Each structure stands twice: as structure tokens, then as C-alpha cells.
Amino acid sequence: MRKKTRRTWLVLLSSMLVLSMLAACSSKNNDPQPIASANNPGTTTEGDTDKPQREEITIDVFSMLSNFSGEQTGWFAHVLKEKFNVKLNIIASNLEGGGDIKFQSMMAAGDLGDLVVFGATDSKYLDAIAAGMLLDWTKDGLVDTYGKNMQQYAPKALEKNKAQFGGGTSIYGIGNEVGAESDGPSEALELNYHPNLRWDLYEQLGRPEINTMEDYLPVLKAMQELQPRSDSDKPTYAFSMWSDWDGNMMMNTKAWAGMHGYEESDGFNPGGFTLVSADTEDVQGILDENSYYMRGLRLYFDANQMGLVDPDSITQNFDEAVNKMRDGQLLFSWFSWFDDAYNTPERMEEGKGFHLVPFNEARSYSYGFDPYGGNRVWSIGSKAEHPERVMEIIDWLYSPEGNMTANYGPEGMAWELKDGKPVLTALGEEAFPANKTPIPDEFGGGVWDDGRNQINNTTFKSTMINPDNGDPYDYSLWTSTLAKDPTKLEENWRSVMGASTAVEWFVNNDKIAVQKSIYTGQPYVEMTDDLKQKQGQVASVIKEYSWKLIYAKDEAQFNQLKDEMINKAKGLGYDDVVEFNKEQHKVVFELRKNS
Amino acid sequence: MNPVVEPKRKRINFSISLRYRLLLYAAPFLVLVLIFSYFPLYGWTYAFFNYRVGFPLFETEFVGFKWFTSIISNEYQVQEVVRVMKNTFGISTLGLLTSVFPVIFAIFLVEIRTNWYKRLVQTLTTLPNFISWVLVYAIAFMLFSVDSGIINKLMISLGLQSQPVNYLASSEHIWLKMTLWSLWKGLGWSAILYIAAITSIDQELYDAAKVDGAGRFRLMWHITLPGVMSTFFVLLLLSIANFINNGLEQYFVFQNSLNKDTIEVLDLYVYNTGLVGYNFSFATAVSMLKSLVSIFLLFVANQLSKWVRGESII
Structure with missing residues (x-):
């Protein structure tokens, strides 16, 4: 009898041990952040002695x-x-x-x-x-x-x-x-969306002219051949993307619309499956033939065929992409802020770094001031x-x-x-x-x-x-920053482009699309639950297929997947959502006229 | 023996007859079954409402069978369900086919004569069962990731590959890969039952066969294997009834846009439409299908058992 109870206890204890082991593992996953700051409770009274x-x-x-x-x-x-x-x-x-x-x-x-x-x-x-x-x-x-x-x-x-x-x-x-409360672009030096390239490499290539977004590919390929390895001897890529910011569509593909002056949101309604011009009344459905979204997917597919797309894009998150940027593994940036990690003072002093290399069709999206x-x-x-x-x-x-x-x-x-x-x-x-x-x-x-x-x-x-x-x-x-001598990178860029900042270049060349702020005292029209369900289903189809298209093996597979994506999205109600989006944009266009 | 104690004992026994006493013994377990198996069925009510998170259920709109009909009302929705079912059944079938490996493993393991080595093998194969799928994925990531993965580094330094390849994003043979991962994780653990069954085989059978001149493989084939077969069949039938439950975690951690088409099993699909796709009610309706299929499969398995072994399990 005694022996039996002892055995029961043993079983209980060992199962508890296993459970606590599992619990220990999972809690480790949940908060991986050690407390790094050396907070000293003794020094907290400095400014608050009276309180x-x-x-x-x-x-x-x-x-x-x-x-x-x-x-x-x-x-x-x-x-x-x-x-x-x-x-x-x-x-x-x-x-x-x-x-x-x-x-x-x-x-x-x-x-x-x-x-x-x-x-x-x-x-x-x-x-x-x-x-x-x-x-x-x-x-x-x-x-x-x-x-x-x-x-x-x-x-x-x-x-x-x-x-x-x-x-x-x-x-x-x-x-x-x-x-x-003022008109014009609210950005000063750089916009959110514009193509930045490794300027030093681009110069070495003799600054080939770039007309359309697709023209970047041969340039980037040549840049990759010029600089095949990063600082830590890893292969270089033009595009390293991340999927954790994807919403209704693939974010890194949508960026190409931004460089043409189109955005997912019209500044008033939340986004859907349309791309709206910042300052005209043009609207594209993202799955339209030749929409900037579809052109973007095609561009990445071609880039992948040329070995320009980081194969890790689908499995990494934003932080990992930034680390690659820091290491010099990347040659292209969609955003003026994404290359911050590479543009250190030392590198810029050497003349190395990212800067705007525009394409002739560009019309970069700019947000107006919005009080x-x-x-x-x-x-x-x-x-x-x-x-x-x-x-x-x-x-x-x-x-x-x-x-x-x-x-x-x-x-x-x-x-x-x-x-x-x-x-x-x-x-x-x-x-x-x-x-x-x-x-x-x-x-x-x-x-x-x-x-x-x-x-x-x-x-x-x-x-x-x-x-x-x-x-x-x-x-x-700041006055003090502007008074400083430009870095070598900055100097090189200015002498070629004839402008002192990216924004100045866009404004001087009339390649900027400013979205005016609009305001009504009314909330926007919300979708019906039925439409919301459709939007959810279609969005997941579009995101899934967008990534697949980029990594398609060949032209035939690309076309087949593209047809599948369009059919599936339409079958699940894509058109209804787009129609709703377009109706709401019309309201905004009216408001823009009056503001 | 002790005259003082005896009347007390009688007093305890007097009122509850054996029948009720047995029922009382079972009661705690019945309560557990009620709590964990029947009470959750209350969640099915969500399928009849247009539920939105954050709002009390009965404040949301009642929609009747709308979500059930929407599963079949749209051609593309039907295709989705068919695709998901195909994945579920495909991966489960592979799982059933590979369930013979633990048997083989157990049979060979008990044949190992060096005791410390046997223990070592058993411990090492059982351990993965206690690793969560998230950590298994971390291991997979270390092995197969693009920039720091061991496999990519090895392949490139051996000159078999010129560029790193993203193995984890590949959609090829995903069913097989998933089955291999779960086999690796579960092999030692599943073998435990078979090892127990083997140790309970009468040693005299072996001795008798040895006298008749049977070699080691003959012993395994004619005595050990038939000895574990009944255990194997019981487990096989149970896993058939469980055919549609191939779990969520494994597929959840391994899924990405490129392999989603072939990795999305029913449980994962319910999760993806419910939590990711913002549609709890529809996901509930789909998951109810699962219970129907499970019950159907249980009866099929039971019938099979009747035919094959002449006894039913329910």
C-alpha cells in the first residue's frame, strides 16, 4: 500500500516537473527583453523635489x-x-x-x-x-x-x-x-516614398538614365555586380522586403504607387483595394491590368529572375531587413527613412550612402500640412x-x-x-x-x-x-545643421542634381503630388459587415498570391498564378469592395474641390 | 480483530449500495467530461450570430444559418473548403502510414543489448516530444534559414549551390516535410506504449522458439511483432477517429504565403479565417463541420474494427 502511494507521488511530481519545464520554455518566449537600462532609483528626485x-x-x-x-x-x-x-x-x-x-x-x-x-x-x-x-x-x-x-x-x-x-x-x-495651417508639402528634405539608391555605386556606373520604374532593374543588376558582397561578406540584393506590415495588400509593392503619387487611402476613408491619386481624380483598382500594384509585382518577379530579390523576404520581419541595410546588403530603398541605418556619418564622409535617384515618370506622393x-x-x-x-x-x-x-x-x-x-x-x-x-x-x-x-x-x-x-x-x-559643411555624399549628389534636397528636386522638377488635407465634421461611411467579410477574405488571397507571384519559377507560372489570383479575388467579392471604395473616393474629390 | 472498530465500519457501509457507490466514484470524471467536452459546445451559438469581438454575443445580429449556407453558396468558397480538406486528409493519411515506424523502432530498440546505449537512444528520441512546436521551428530556422542557416552555408561551401535558397518558403513536398517533422518529434514517445507491450510478452515464448532454432529476426517476426499488433490496432483505430484533428501549432509556425495553399489544414483554416480574417462566426460554422466528420469517421473505424477483429470499440 505504502509503496503504491509513493509511486503515485513520484508520477505526480514528475508530471509537475515536465509541466513546469514547459511553462519555463513558454515564458522565455513571451518576454525576450532583458532589462538593460541601469535605472537607479536613488537619482529620481532631480527635477521633482517639490512633488x-x-x-x-x-x-x-x-x-x-x-x-x-x-x-x-x-x-x-x-x-x-x-x-x-x-x-x-x-x-x-x-x-x-x-x-x-x-x-x-x-x-x-x-x-x-x-x-x-x-x-x-x-x-x-x-x-x-x-x-x-x-x-x-x-x-x-x-x-x-x-x-x-x-x-x-x-x-x-x-x-x-x-x-x-x-x-x-x-x-x-x-x-x-x-x-x-499652410499649403504645399509638409516634408522638408525628403518625402516618404522615393527611390533611394546606393549613390556611390550609381555614380561608378556613369549614372545611366532611368525613365520608368522598370528601368531600375538593369541598373540595380549592374550595381550588384559591382558590389556582390556586403561588409560582412554576405550576398547583396536590390530588394529585401518584409511581410509583417502587409494589410489589405503587400506593402512593399504598394510603395511603387506612392512613387507615382497614388496611395491606398484618400486621406479620409480607410484604405481598401484602390489606389487614389493625391491631387487628381484618378483611381486604380489594384488588380487592374497595368495598375501600379500589378506593375510592382511584375517588377519584383523580373528582379527575382535576375537574382535581385532577397530570398529571405517572405520569412523575415522589418527589423531583420533593417539589419541587412545596416550591413550594406541592400542597394535600393523605397523610403527615405529605410536607408537611415546605412547612412552613417563615416560612410557619408567617404562618399558612400543612399540618395535619391529618381525616374523620369516619378510623381512622388506628398502629405500636406494637416492641423x-x-x-x-x-x-x-x-x-x-x-x-x-x-x-x-x-x-x-x-x-x-x-x-x-x-x-x-x-x-x-x-x-x-x-x-x-x-x-x-x-x-x-x-x-x-x-x-x-x-x-x-x-x-x-x-x-x-x-x-x-x-x-x-x-x-x-x-x-x-x-x-x-x-x-x-x-x-x-536646424539652423546649426544646415550651416554645416555637407558630407561628401551630399556634395556629390547636389552637384549632379542641381538641388540641395530631395524635396527641392521634386518641387523644382514638378514631380510631386501633394494631397491637401480635408476636413468634415462627419465620420466616414462604414462598410457593411458583409463587405467587411469579403474584404478580409480577398485581402488574404491578394497578399498570399502577391508573394507567390514574385517567387514564381517562370513566365508561365507567373501568368497562371496571376489569373488564379484575379479569378479568386473576384469570385470572393473583390469588385464589390472596389465599387464601395470608389464611391467613397468620389465624396472626397468633392471635398477636395472645396477645401 | 479489534471489537471496538468493527461497529464503526458497519455504520459507514450501511446506506450506499454498490451500484451508487460506483457511480459516485465515477462522478468526478463525468463532471470533467461535462466541463471539457460538452460545455465548450456552447460556443457553437457563435455560428448563428454575426459576432464581432468586443461586443456581447446577444447584442450582435442573429443571422440563422447564413454562415452555413455561405460555405456552399459560392464556388470559390467551396474550392477553399475542398483545398483545406485535401490538405487535412493528405497529411493525416501520411501520418497514419508513418505510424508503423514507432512499432519498428520499438522492436529494434528492445533488441539492443548494451543497456546504457539503449537508454541513451530512448531518451534522445523521447525528448523532442517535450519541445514545443515554436522551438521546433526555431531549430528548423537555424538549419534552413537563408543567411545564417547551416544547410545553406554547407551547400554553398561545397559548391552545390551558388546562391542561398529559402528552404522554409518552398511549397514543394510540404505534406511530406510536415510528416517527417512530426515523426521526428513523436517517434520515441509513440514507441513507449509498444515497448511496454513487448516487455509484457511471455519470455517462455522466446525460449521455446530459440529451442526450435529461431534466429534473432525470426523471433522478432514471429513473436515480438504479433505481440504488439493488438496495441497497434487499437491506436490505429483511435487515430482514424482523430483523422481530421491534425492540430494547429505545427502548421501555424511553418506557414507562410508561399506554402499556405498546401499547408493549411482545417484547424489552421479556422484560425486564419476566424482571427486573421476577422470572421469568428463563419469560422465557427466551418469548425462545426469538423465534429460531424469526426463522428462519421468514428463510426467507420468502429465498423472496421468489427469486421477485422470481431469486436467494436464503442
Whole structure:
């Protein structure tokens, strides 16, 4: 009898052991981030000696834009700890299955976290409001007490949210990129979408002329032959893509539409299966023969046949693509910011680096200034335990000081004021824009790039003037930066292109399409549930086939897959969604005329 | 023996008859069955509503059988379901075919005479069963990834390949690859039952056969194999009833746009349409089909058992 019980115990114990082993494994997967910042609780009283020390809290930040998950570390964590005694735990839906999976499971659980960042004012945002998952900022006068900066610096952005999404009485969030009230492009040096190439290699080739987007391929092939290996001796590619940002379609393919002045959204309605011109009334269905989307897929297919596409594209995420860029494995960038990791000061001084190499058909998409703010919304979860402290942080980000600090660190670290104007310190010179430069322990330690604000949403348009010092927020537009001698790369580029910045080149050559901001006090028309279901199914077909088309073995397979994609998408209701999209765009075209 | 204790014992026994006592013994397990097998069926109600996450179920629109008819109302939707069923059945069939490997493995394992070596092999083959699929994928990634994968490096340095190849994104032979992964993971674990069955075979049978001059392979063929056959059949029948449940995790971690067509089994399809495609109700309707197919397969398996072995399992 005794023996038996002992054996039962053994079995129980061993199964518990196995279970705990499994649990240990899975918890390891969930938070891979070690706490790197050397936060010293003894030094927290510096600026706040008059206030009693507040209890430390951890804020769950659910960001649908972030590419980092886990606890915020480094200098930005240090700033928040000092100022608010707060830690950020970032939940990134991009890294948790992509798409809407994380959002859905958090909605089902009835809690979206404390600080919620939406990638668009789409049905997710509307659903979250309707289901009561977001906090009404007007309740208990919250925004009047804790939102002073927002009321001062972004009043129209609050007003827009109230009118469009809060039925005229409630405020559930505030949009990003709040700008000044003026016409013309809101960008200063570079646009979002434009083709940047390794300028040094392009020069070595004798700068062949590029007329259409397809003309890049032979140039890139020649560049690859010129530079077959990266710094760490890995093969080079023209295109290294990532699938974790794909929404209704493949993001890296859509980028070609942006370079022609077309975008998925018309600036008012959430996107669907159409590409809308920024400043004309032209609309393309993405599956139209010869749409920029289809041309993009064809271009990647040809590129893959030529060995220009990174075979890892389908299995990697954004971070891994950036690391390849840093290492010099890539020769092409769709976005002016994607090559930041390669353009270090040392390389640019040597004349190496990425710069705009436009094609003659280009008409790059430009966003106008929008005092009402963009569609990436900051909001607060209704289950937040300390809503006032979350709002304090958002409000601080909407202050000139907060915006500067969140982007460039506290004054005295990477930048300082000289005669009232901001100037980069030696550390800033080395670290900006995105280098792995070590940060002194007094500012939180770690390296510059990893310590940057990982929420990945903005507050003010970076070209707006900072009222504190009269310079724009963007460090590359500071008086002190502009006065500096250009790097060798910059010099080479300017002498050839006859313009001092990419934006200047686009404007001088009339190759820019500016989307005017529009505003109505009305919310946009939402799709019926039936259409939403169709859109979901069709989107997954389009994304799946887009990747397949790129990696198709030969012309015959490409054509066969293309037909399959179109038939399947149409069979599942693609046309209905496009028709709906087009109707909504018409409304916007009317508004554009009047604004 | 002790006169004081005896009347007490009688008092405990007096009211509950044997029948009810047995029922009481079983009761905790019946409750567990109710909780874990019947209560979840409540979730089927989602199939009759137009459910949106975050809203209470009964506040969303009641749509009756709309989602069920939409499975068959559209030609392309039917094609999708057929494709998914093909994957499910294909991978399951391969799984059934490979279920003989644990038997063979067990038979050969017990033949190993060196004790420490036998233990070592058994431990090493059983361990993968305790590794989660996510970690298995991490191993696969280390082996096959484009830039840092061992296989790519090896192939290039041997001159068999000029460029790195993305093996994980290839859609070729995906059923076979998946079966091999799950075989690797489950081989040692599945063999445990067979090893137990082999050890319970009467040693005298072996001795008698040896006297008759049987060699090692003869012993395996005529005594060990028939000895494990009944265990094998029971497990085979159970796995036939489980034919449609080939799980989610494995296919989920290995899926990508390029292999989705052939890797998407029913469970994964339900996940993809429900959580990724924003349509819980439709996914619930599709997953209900699964229960119907499962019940059908169970009866088929039972009938098979009756024919082959003359006894039924339910």
C-alpha cells in the first residue's frame, strides 16, 4: 500500500516537473527583453523635489505600429522613469502574428491595455469605441485637467476626433503628425516614398538614365555586380522586403504607387483595394491590368529572375531587413527613412550612402500640412488603472519639450541649446539618425538606436516650427545643421542634381503630388459587415498570391498564378469592395474641390 | 480483530449500495467530461450570430444559418473548403502510414543489448516530444534559414549551390516535410506504449522458439511483432477517429504565403479565417463541420474494427 502511494507521488511530481519545464520554455518566449537600462532609483528626485515621489507603475502600451515588443529600455525608458516614474511594456501587434490577431484577442478579452495606438482610424478604431474599450477623455474633465498641452498645441486635432468619432461630445483619441495651417508639402528634405539608391555605386556606373520604374532593374543588376558582397561578406540584393506590415495588400509593392503619387487611402476613408491619386481624380483598382500594384509585382518577379530579390523576404520581419541595410546588403530603398541605418556619418564622409535617384515618370506622393492631425491615433484603454497618468504622458508628447525629448532625448545629451538654438552634441553627431552609439549611464545606458521611443507614433509634424526655439523640430532642418559643411555624399549628389534636397528636386522638377488635407465634421461611411467579410477574405488571397507571384519559377507560372489570383479575388467579392471604395473616393474629390 | 472498530465500519457501509457507490466514484470524471467536452459546445451559438469581438454575443445580429449556407453558396468558397480538406486528409493519411515506424523502432530498440546505449537512444528520441512546436521551428530556422542557416552555408561551401535558397518558403513536398517533422518529434514517445507491450510478452515464448532454432529476426517476426499488433490496432483505430484533428501549432509556425495553399489544414483554416480574417462566426460554422466528420469517421473505424477483429470499440 505504502509503496503504491509513493509511486503515485513520484508520477505526480514528475508530471509537475515536465509541466513546469514547459511553462519555463513558454515564458522565455513571451518576454525576450532583458532589462538593460541601469535605472537607479536613488537619482529620481532631480527635477521633482517639490512633488512627493509617486508610485512606480507599468503602462501597457498596445501599439499597432510598433516593431518592438517588451519593456522599453535605454535612454527613453530613463526619461520616463525620471519624469513620470513609469515603465512602458510595449505590445506590438506587428510582431504577434501580424494583421489583426492581437487586436482581436485583446478585444475579446475586453482590455486593450493602458495606452493604445491605432495605425488608422479604420473599423478597428470604430469598433473599439463602440464596444466601450476606449476611455472618453471628456469624462470627469480629464482632458481639461491633464491635457493642457494638447489643448494649446493641437486643438483642431482634438476637435476633429470629437466631431468625427465622438458624436460631437466625446473624445476618444488624438491624431498624429499635427501640422501648421499652410499649403504645399509638409516634408522638408525628403518625402516618404522615393527611390533611394546606393549613390556611390550609381555614380561608378556613369549614372545611366532611368525613365520608368522598370528601368531600375538593369541598373540595380549592374550595381550588384559591382558590389556582390556586403561588409560582412554576405550576398547583396536590390530588394529585401518584409511581410509583417502587409494589410489589405503587400506593402512593399504598394510603395511603387506612392512613387507615382497614388496611395491606398484618400486621406479620409480607410484604405481598401484602390489606389487614389493625391491631387487628381484618378483611381486604380489594384488588380487592374497595368495598375501600379500589378506593375510592382511584375517588377519584383523580373528582379527575382535576375537574382535581385532577397530570398529571405517572405520569412523575415522589418527589423531583420533593417539589419541587412545596416550591413550594406541592400542597394535600393523605397523610403527615405529605410536607408537611415546605412547612412552613417563615416560612410557619408567617404562618399558612400543612399540618395535619391529618381525616374523620369516619378510623381512622388506628398502629405500636406494637416492641423487636424493624421489617422494614427493615440488613445487610452477604458480599463486603464491610472488614466490620468497615461494622459499626462500623451499630453507631454504633445508639448514642444516632450516632442523634442521623445525624438532626440533630453536636452544636454544628444543636443543642447546654444544662443537659444538647438545644436547637436558630439554624441548626437555620432548617434543620429539611427546608429548603435553607446549612451552614458547617467542617461540610461544602452545604445542610441535601441533606446529610441519604441511606440512608433508621432505627435507633431517634424517640419513644424518649435515655438521654444524657432527652429523646426526635425534636427536635419536646424539652423546649426544646415550651416554645416555637407558630407561628401551630399556634395556629390547636389552637384549632379542641381538641388540641395530631395524635396527641392521634386518641387523644382514638378514631380510631386501633394494631397491637401480635408476636413468634415462627419465620420466616414462604414462598410457593411458583409463587405467587411469579403474584404478580409480577398485581402488574404491578394497578399498570399502577391508573394507567390514574385517567387514564381517562370513566365508561365507567373501568368497562371496571376489569373488564379484575379479569378479568386473576384469570385470572393473583390469588385464589390472596389465599387464601395470608389464611391467613397468620389465624396472626397468633392471635398477636395472645396477645401 | 479489534471489537471496538468493527461497529464503526458497519455504520459507514450501511446506506450506499454498490451500484451508487460506483457511480459516485465515477462522478468526478463525468463532471470533467461535462466541463471539457460538452460545455465548450456552447460556443457553437457563435455560428448563428454575426459576432464581432468586443461586443456581447446577444447584442450582435442573429443571422440563422447564413454562415452555413455561405460555405456552399459560392464556388470559390467551396474550392477553399475542398483545398483545406485535401490538405487535412493528405497529411493525416501520411501520418497514419508513418505510424508503423514507432512499432519498428520499438522492436529494434528492445533488441539492443548494451543497456546504457539503449537508454541513451530512448531518451534522445523521447525528448523532442517535450519541445514545443515554436522551438521546433526555431531549430528548423537555424538549419534552413537563408543567411545564417547551416544547410545553406554547407551547400554553398561545397559548391552545390551558388546562391542561398529559402528552404522554409518552398511549397514543394510540404505534406511530406510536415510528416517527417512530426515523426521526428513523436517517434520515441509513440514507441513507449509498444515497448511496454513487448516487455509484457511471455519470455517462455522466446525460449521455446530459440529451442526450435529461431534466429534473432525470426523471433522478432514471429513473436515480438504479433505481440504488439493488438496495441497497434487499437491506436490505429483511435487515430482514424482523430483523422481530421491534425492540430494547429505545427502548421501555424511553418506557414507562410508561399506554402499556405498546401499547408493549411482545417484547424489552421479556422484560425486564419476566424482571427486573421476577422470572421469568428463563419469560422465557427466551418469548425462545426469538423465534429460531424469526426463522428462519421468514428463510426467507420468502429465498423472496421468489427469486421477485422470481431469486436467494436464503442
